[in-house]
Amino acid sequence: MVDSLVNAATIAAKLGQAKSSIYRLAQAGLIPSYAAGPCLRGKRFDIVEVRDALKALAQRPAIGRSNGYLGLGRIPLRSNS
Secondary structure, three states, rough: OHHHHHHHHHHHHHHHOHHHHHHHHHOOOOOOOEEEEEEEOOOEEEEHHHHHHHHHHHHHEEEEEOOOOOOOOOOOOOOOO
């Protein structure tokens, strides 16, 4: 499994998403991520797990939306508390 972990730029390119969106989804706990690096501050992703998580999100009923938008809105990267 360790060999299949990739960085946010790679997964964003493969899935057609922005790198910042990948980080935001991981921060919100909507896609799985793994700590990496000497201080465990970096993020690594398994492309199969992320793809499955995004499919599950897309199949979830959208609340108050008829266009299939996930309704995630802006997910803050940090809390102010």
